[in-house]
Amino acid sequence: MKKGRDLELLHPGDVVAGRFHIIEPIGAGVIGQVFTADDELSDRLAAVKVLRHRFLEMPRLEAYGSALPIAPILRREARLLKRLEHHGICQFLDAGEINGCPWLATEFVGRKFFADLRPPLQPQQALRLVAGLLEPLTYLHSMGFVHRDISPGNLGLRDDRSLVIIDFGLAQPMGRVGLATVERFMGTRLFSPPECHSTTAFETILMPSADVFSTARVLEWLVTGDGMRVSYDEPVTDLPEMLANIIHQATSISPEARPQSIRELLVACQLALG
Structure with missing residues (x-):
């Protein structure tokens, strides 16, 4: 060495x-x-x-x-x-x-990641993939932590096609957290919730809704591909109306307006798709 x-x-x-x-x-x-x-x-x-x-x-x-x-x-x-x-x-x-x-x-979880998929996928297929986040994120939240960087590059696929979360470098305990300045510039911006990279607040209140935001953005990316919104204020288009509304709500700038758990988000999406 x-x-x-x-x-x-x-x-x-x-x-x-x-x-x-x-x-x-x-x-x-x-x-x-x-x-x-x-x-x-x-x-x-x-x-x-x-x-x-x-x-x-x-x-x-x-x-x-x-x-x-x-x-x-x-x-x-x-x-x-x-x-x-x-x-x-x-x-x-x-x-x-x-x-x-x-x-x-x-x-070593392998070399296959969500980032290697080729969206857009059919909504049901995309939802089946994202549903793999339910158990690990629910477990992580039960341990009192938020991942803060759920994105296609941090979601691996094992040989049996099961999902595995990697890269916990930005994970933080739930609650009121003072983020270091450098951490506000980290994370995958298209998928990271706004409260995790705000430059106007010295402290952030981190809750599971932060990972709900990112999960919804991953789902949106899977079903829209290059058509994914850049601005969260824009409507979600070219999707079944109920699913589009759920994704729009889950990616609200306000954490309180989002579903408050991964289970709540995924159940709502499944009901929307029948």
Whole structure:
């Protein structure tokens, strides 16, 4: 494993924590670069996330890898995933630090994601896919957390076509939360609820309705594709009227105006489609 001020923290052939043999980079999330790795302990593939290069050395930061306030976000993600145990949430394997930079290892869920689908899909087909969010998000909310970044790139599909949520870097406890300035500029803007990236408030009240908003936007994307609204004030068009009205309500700028749970949203959508 290369040390010091190298261009990247991990390279193919490196071994992390004596068990994860790095294979290749496979992409990047909000704050991290992700590699596949052979896990000696479980004898299966893992995904190892480290801070992306642009966060390793930031102007006016004294220590290599300090990367404040980014490094604490990855550490927070590791602590949360260690607490969670659900088939619809990527499984925590291990976490630690390299030269002061945190890393996180989870199960490798595969290379198929909602982002690889080719919308528009038929409403019933889209709803069946989104229905896979019911159990994992209900579980996450019961644990007192909001994901904050439900989007096609963070929704994987296992070989059995079941859904799995990845990338919990922006997840936060429910309730009144003071979001760091940098976190207000993170997330997938087309799918992120407005209260999560407002620049006018020092605090945000996070509730399940934040993930309801994002789930409705994923559903809207699946059934409209490139025709998805950019402005939430615009009407939802070219869909069955009842479904369009539900999506419009669920993506209201006001969190109180939305369905207050994922179950409430999905039941309403199913009733709308008969």
